[in-house]
Amino acid sequence: MELKQEFQQVIEKIVGPSRVATEENICLSYAYNAVLGKDVVRKPDMVAMAQTTAEVSEILQAANQYHVPVTPKGITGTTGHGGCLRGGVLLDLTLMDQILLIDPVNMKAVTEAACSFFKLAQELFKVDLMLPTAPYGPGPNVAASAITPVNAFGETKYGANINLVEGFEVVLPSGEIVQIGSLAYQDKPFGPYYRYITGPDLVGLFTKSNGALGIVTKVAYRCLKKPQCWSFHTYYWPEDQIKELAQMVLETTAAEIFDVHLNDRWSWAMIQSVRIPDDCFYLAEFILNGENEQELAGREQCLREICESLGGKNLPGFAEDFYTRWPTHFMFMEMVVPPRSTLPAKMPRRYMIMFDELLFPTSWLPEVYTKMVALCKKYDILNFPKIAAFSGFPMNAQTISGHWWTPIDDTDPQVMESFYACQAEFRAWFGEQGGTFQQRIPPAAPDYAWTNQLGAFNLIRRIKELLDPNDILSPGTFELGEV
Amino acid sequence: METLRKQKLREFKESWTLCAHCGTCNARAPIIPHNWRELPPPEWSAPYRRCPSFEYYNYRAYTAQGRNVLATLFFDDAHYPITEDLLKIVYTCTSCGVCSDICKATDPLTAVWAWREELTARGAQLPEPLEQIHQRIQDSGNMFGAKQAIQRNDLPQAGKDVFFAGCNVRFAQPQVIDAVAKTLHKAGIDIAYLGDHEICCGFIPGYDGNTDLMERQAQLNVENLRQAGCQRVIVSCAHCYRALSVDYSLLVGPLPFEVVHYADLLAQLLEDKKLAFRESSPAQVTYHDPCFLGRFGQIYDAPRTVIQSIPGVELVEMERNRRWSYCCGSGAKISAACYPEFGGAISKDRIAEGLRAAGTIVTACTTCVHQLTRAARNEGIDVAVKDLSVLAAERLA
Numbered sequence: 065m066e067l068k069q070e071f072q073q074v075i076e077k078i079v080g081p082s083r084v085a086t087e088e089n090i091c092l093s094y095a096y097n098a099v100l101g102k103d104v105v106r107k108p109d110m111v112a113m114a115q116t117t118a119e120v121s122e123i124l125q126a127a128n129q130y131h132v133p134v135t136p137k138g139i140t141g142t143t144g145h146g147g148c149l150r151g152g153v154l155l156d157l158t159l160m161d162q163i164l165l166i167d168p169v170n171m172k173a174v175t176e177a178a179c180s181f182f183k184l185a186q187e188l189f190k191v192d193l194m195l196p197t198a199p200y201g202p203g204p205n206v207a208a209s210a211i212t213p214v215n216a217f218g219e220t221k222y223g224a225n226i227n228l229v230e231g232f233e234v235v236l237p238s239g240e241i242v243q244i245g246s247l248a249y250q251d252k253p254f255g256p257y258y259r260y261i262t263g264p265d266l267v268g269l270f271t272k273s274n275g276a277l278g279i280v281t282k283v284a285y286r287c288l289k290k291p292q293c294w295s296f297h298t299y300y301w302p303e304d305q306i307k308e309l310a311q312m313v314l315e316t317t318a319a320e321i322f323d324v325h326l327n328d329r330w331s332w333a334m335i336q337s338v339r340i341p342d343d344c345f346y347l348a349e350f351i352l353n354g355e356n357e358q359e360l361a362g363r364e365q366c367l368r369e370i371c372e373s374l375g376g377k378n379l380p381g382f383a384e385d386f387y388t389r390w391p392t393h394f395m396f397m398e399m400v401v402p403p404r405s406t407l408p409a410k411m412p413r414r415y416m417i418m419f420d421e422l423l424f425p426t427s428w429l430p431e432v433y434t435k436m437v438a439l440c441k442k443y444d445i446l447n448f449p450k451i452a453a454f455s456g457f458p459m460n461a462q463t464i465s466g467h468w469w470t471p472i473d474d475t476d477p478q479v480m481e482s483f484y485a486c487q488a489e490f491r492a493w494f495g496e497q498g499g500t501f502q503q504r505i506p507p508a509a510p511d512y513a514w515t516n517q518l519g520a521f522n523l524i525r526r527i528k529e530l531l532d533p534n535d536i537l538s539p540g541t542f543e544l545g546e547v
Numbered sequence: 548m549e550t551l552r553k554q555k556l557r558e559f560k561e562s563w564t565l566c567a568h569c570g571t572c573n574a575r576a577p578i579i580p581h582n583w584r585e586l587p588p589p590e591w592s593a594p595y596r597r598c599p600s601f602e603y604y605n606y607r608a609y610t611a612q613g614r615n616v617l618a619t620l621f622f623d624d625a626h627y628p629i630t631e632d633l634l635k636i637v638y639t640c641t642s643c644g645v646c647s648d649i650c651k652a653t654d655p656l657t658a659v660w661a662w663r664e665e666l667t668a669r670g671a672q673l674p675e676p677l678e679q680i681h682q683r684i685q686d687s688g689n690m691f692g693a694k695q696a697i698q699r700n701d702l703p704q705a706g707k708d709v710f711f712a713g714c715n716v717r718f719a720q721p722q723v724i725d726a727v728a729k730t731l732h733k734a735g736i737d738i739a740y741l742g743d744h745e746i747c748c749g750f751i752p753g754y755d756g757n758t759d760l761m762e763r764q765a766q767l768n769v770e771n772l773r774q775a776g777c778q779r780v781i782v783s784c785a786h787c788y789r790a791l792s793v794d795y796s797l798l799v800g801p802l803p804f805e806v807v808h809y810a811d812l813l814a815q816l817l818e819d820k821k822l823a824f825r826e827s828s829p830a831q832v833t834y835h836d837p838c839f840l841g842r843f844g845q846i847y848d849a850p851r852t853v854i855q856s857i858p859g860v861e862l863v864e865m866e867r868n869r870r871w872s873y874c875c876g877s878g879a880k881i882s883a884a885c886y887p888e889f890g891g892a893i894s895k896d897r898i899a900e901g902l903r904a905a906g907t908i909v910t911a912c913t914t915c916v917h918q919l920t921r922a923a924r925n926e927g928i929d930v931a932v933k934d935l936s937v938l939a940a941e942r943l944a
Contacts, residue, residue: 083605087632090606092620093613098567102619113605139607140570158605161575180576183595189581202578203570294583351583388582390591395571395579415565 065151067109071130075112075153078122083113083159094137094154097147098417102474106147108135108154115159117233117241117281124279125239127153127536135538136275138178140203149540157207160281163187165256171287172230172256174247177207177280182394184285194290196322197225200394207280211273217351217393219459220317220324222288226271230259231284234270237277237532246284256284269527276541277531291353293360296383297367299376303345308374310429312348313458315370317426321363323351326456326466328433333451334415334471341379348376349383418445418452418468418487422494422501426462432499436468436490443486445470514544565652572611572646572655573598594867598646599874599893600639600882608636611646611655618662629671637662638674638885641878641893642754644842648870663756674885677755684760688746689714690880696743697721702728705775706739709804711768711791713784714747715913723783723913726940727809731781733943734821738781744771748790755881758798761790765798772804779805781812783936785839785912786880792844808840810911810935814849817856824857825944831861832938833904835897835919836872837912839879850911850935857942863904873897875910877918894922898930907931909938 067086076084085091086109095107114120127134133152148154160176163184167173168191175184182202185195196218197209209216210229222228231247244266246256259267270277301309309326316324327347332338340347350367354360371378386393424432433454440446456466473479494501498516514521521542528535528542571578578593586592596602600609607613617636621627640659647656667673683692696717702710702724708731716723724740731738749764768791772780782788785808792806816822834854840846847869854862867873876894877883883890898919901908908930910916919932 085606088628088630089617089633089636090608093606093608093616093636096568096616098569111606139574140568156606158575180570180574182574182578182580183576185580186577186586189586201567201569201571202574202576202580203568353583388584390582390587391579392582394582395591 065109065132067132067152068130071126071132072110074126074130075110075123078126079112079114079119083115085111091154094156095147106149107151108148109151110153111156112153113156113159117235120155120157120235120279120281121239121241123153123155124235124237124536128238128534131534131536133536133539134279136177136207136279138203138205138208139180140201140205140208149538152536152539155279157205157279157281161205164282166191166193167255168193170255170257171289172246173285173287174231174250174256175206175283175285177282178205179283180205181209188287189290192290193287195228195285195287196222197228206283206285210283211270211275211280216457217323217325219457219465221320221322221460223460226268228286228288229267229283230286231256231282232267232270232280233282234278234280237534237537241281242278243282247282250284259286274538274541276528276538278537291355293354293357295352295360295364296387297350297352297364298379298382299348299350299367299371300341300344300379301346301348301374301376302343305375306346306430306433308376309346309348310426312371312374312376313426313429313456313464314462315374316348316350316367317458317460317462319363319366319370320460321350321367322353324458325349325351326454326458326464328454330446330451330453331455333448333453340382341377344377344379347379347382349386351383351387412471412473415469415471416474416483418470418483419490419501420467422464422466422468422499424464424466424494424497424499426458426464428497429456429464432466432494435493439486439490440468440470443482443489445472445482445486514542566612566615566650566655568612570612572650573601578649590870592871593649594871594873596896597649597867597871597873599641599643599876599878600889602896603889603892604639609639611650611653614640614659614662615653615655618658621662622665625669629666629669634666634671634674635886637666638677638755639878639882639889641838641874641876641882643838643874643878645871648842660754660756663754664758665756667756667758673755673757676884677751677757677881680884681752681757681760684747684749684752684764688743689718690747690751691718693718696745697724698742699724699728699740702738702740704739704741704744706737707776707778708736708738709772709775709777709780710738710740711745711748711772711780711782711787712740713782713787713913715917716783717742717745719917720913720934723934723936726934726936727781727783729940730813730822730936730943731809731816734816736816739775739777741771741775744775746771748784748787750786750790750794751880751884753790753794754879761794762798765790765795769795769799769802777804779807781807781809783809783911783913783934785837785844786914789839789843808844808846808849808911810840810850810853811846813935813939814852817852823944824939824942826858827860827942829859829861830907831863831905832907832909832933833863833865833901834868835865835875835901835908835910835915836869837910837915838872838874840911841869841872846911850909853935853939854909857938860938860942861905865900865904867900873900875912875915875918876922877914880914883918890918891922891925894918895926895928898923898926898928902928902930907933909933909935911935 133150135148136155157178161178162176165174197216209225231245245259250256352363440452446452452470456464575595579587647654749761753761788808876890
């Protein structure tokens with residue numbers, strides 16, 4: 065869209081000329097996302113960098129006056145779907161990255177929206193606190209982690225990131241600044257202490273909202289005491305025992321194991337330096353903890369009993385190495401992308417994520433996995449050295465958040481045609497079962513995510529129209545059909 | 548030049564989807580929070596501010612992930628518009644290399660270098676200061692366009708150990724010639740100095756995209772050094788070191804001489820007991836790791852060994868040191884030439900960091916010395932910036 069010069073001048077007056085850019089290349093640098101690849105372009109017409117909540121408020125007031133879309137974004141573009149579907153202003157919140165409060169006694173933390181999750185996690189670690197649901201990479205910020213789905217370790221015991229969020233400061237589309245949840249009382253002597261203080265759960269209103277109902281500028285977290293003792297274990301199962309694998313996940317999740325992480329052997333096929341046993345097809349890596357060695361030993365025994373009773377075999381040292389050897393699994397690229405020299409012949413070094421944040425009941429793991437494998441074989445995506453690798457993050461709601469990725473030559477049109485056909489067929493089947501996945505929930509083609517829940521969708525639409533009559537915030541987020 | 552544009556470009560094109568936009572290259576945050584049991588060791592404790600162009604300009608386009616996106620679009624489209632804003636994004640990368648040191652998967656800096664070569668190949672009009680530098684190198688053999696280098700009649704113009712002084716020293720830092728000559732003489736090594744027979748190493752054109760000019764410089768320098776009977780080249784500038792030790796052999800084939808940085812040589816001489824320092828007044832100094840000596844050359848310990856061998860001199864590390872050292876602002880002599888305000892701001896940041904550690908900043912690159920000294924003067928900051936060779940010569944036993 066073409067922005068009026070007058071509008072640009074207004075925004076420049078709010079944040080200063082050096083924090084407003086309309087240059088083509090600056091805008092293009094925000095237009096891509098790792099998950100969606102280079103075929104999906106979401107280019108803003110202007111990038112504006114706000115540094116304070118007041119600036120965000122003024123920008124939204126101006127955007128309303130000039131009917132210009134505004135979409136917020138932090139630093140990363142890994143698996144999030146953020147981006148300007150309708151052009152307009154990309155509100156870069158990178159500069160709002162301060163930690164405002166760490167209260168070790170009441171175990172609370174408050175940060176600005178774009179504070180890196182890693183930064184907060186490290187500062188909490190120093191005072192023996194933790195946020196267990198740490199995503200990969202330092203780029204994901206606290207606001208994005210709260211308002212979008214995030215793959216995370218620690219979800220098995222504690223659930224999604226949003227479960228630990230207690231309050232938001234939000235700028236509504238009108239520019240009005242509101243504090244909700246625990247932050248509603250942030251200026252009172254008690255400080256921010258409880259999520260449900262405002263009655264109806266307004267924090268939840270902004271969950272997975274992609275900034276379409278308001279722009280989150282501060283986040284309050286409920287933190288946890290960091291256990292003193294940790295250990296890491298791996299068990300594995302052969303290919304024909306996926307039912308036993310699913311049962312193991314159900315039982316370890318019920319037993320409140322800190323973290324269960326699933327892979328199939330294809331996840332390691334790109335890394336020839338990693339040797340796994342021939343009879344190993346599914347791997348489960350576990351993180352256990354305890355306040356003391358005795359508690360930890362009890363959990364280890366519990367894990368051992370569950371896994372061995374279901375036919376799992378131990379793989380000593382594997383998870384210990386994965387989770388604790390520096391730079392550890394948190395150094396995403398270091399761990400995931402292998403050097404060319406280690407690749408099997410003819411395997412492309414680059415990869416695409418076929419599905420991210422696939423959500424389905426843990427009990428459905430055998431059906432979902434089997435369906436995906438059948439389709440990958442049908443479309444010639446899984447035929448070694450062609451591989452399609454699965455990773456799963458079981459969550460405490462007996463739900464798995466999973467993703468599939470494949471090394472692929474995305475310059476080959478035939479290969480990509482197969483890739484997209486496979487994706488479409490799985491997506492249709494999966495959607496009909498009630499599943500959702502991140503790339504296709506708001507704002508990109510929210511077909512099954514919304515048609516499966518039309519009542520809820522219509523309510524969200526009504527709330528959206530009420531809060532944002534000019535549809536300026538992240539437009540396209542709550543719409544049916546392909547975008 | 549086969550090294551970057553052809554080989555690395557091919558590799559880069561293959562690796563587009565390797566960039567997961569995770570932000571590790573530039574996010575103001577730790578690159579690893581902890582491993583549940585402990586915080587990361589120093590080599591994995593990245594500083595929060597690590598990408599100079601991102602820190603100054605703030606937009607994603609000025610980060611490795613943003614440049615990866617734009618480079619891909621550029622390589623995919625032979626008619627991609629070459630605009631002023633595109634050139635600014637390309638040439639404000641300081642080549643400090645911290646992004647590539649963090650992300651081995653995409654090696655984003657190599658993509659920038661390949662991108663610059665591609666720009667040149669497409670006939671782009673480079674930023675005016677670079678065109679001027681190229682012209683001066685072609686006309687006068689040095690980046691300043693000066694007519695005559697500092698002459699040293701007391702030093703031979705031929706010999707097996709030749710000091711390759713670099714443009715900064717040959718025209719602006721004569722004290723480094725004195726220092727290197729004096730120190731090495733004390734250890735029994737008499738250096739030759741080519742004076743006007745040495746020409747610019749060609750690093751700037753090589754790394755701003757004009758590899759043809761770098762190749763020409765390489766051919767001329769190698770021939771001059773061969774004629775001088777050189778068996779070992781001793782360099783003082785980290786950029787010259789990179790050019791001679793890495794690029795020249797790729798451009799003109801195997802070299803008939805060895806290339807060493809004097810920091811490495813001094814450390815070796817100390818270990819061999821061929822050199823010693825005298826007791827002197829106590830002083831605190833900090834050491835600035837030049838990007839092309841540290842991250843690219845992996846020479847971290849030698850300069851520290853030299854400093855710590857001087858009785859009375861205490862080395863106090865800056866917050867960002869060794870692997871995590873920050874650019875001096877020169878930007879491989881390219882960014883500061885094109886965008887001096889940006890270069891000056893980075894220098895000011897680095898000087899302030901140096902001053903928090905000690906009153907004297909020592910470094911082992913004459914380009915860093917030049918940049919930091921000039922920035923301090925421009926900003927009115929009282930700080931001593933000293934080349935390692937000068938510090939060593941002052942304290943010789």
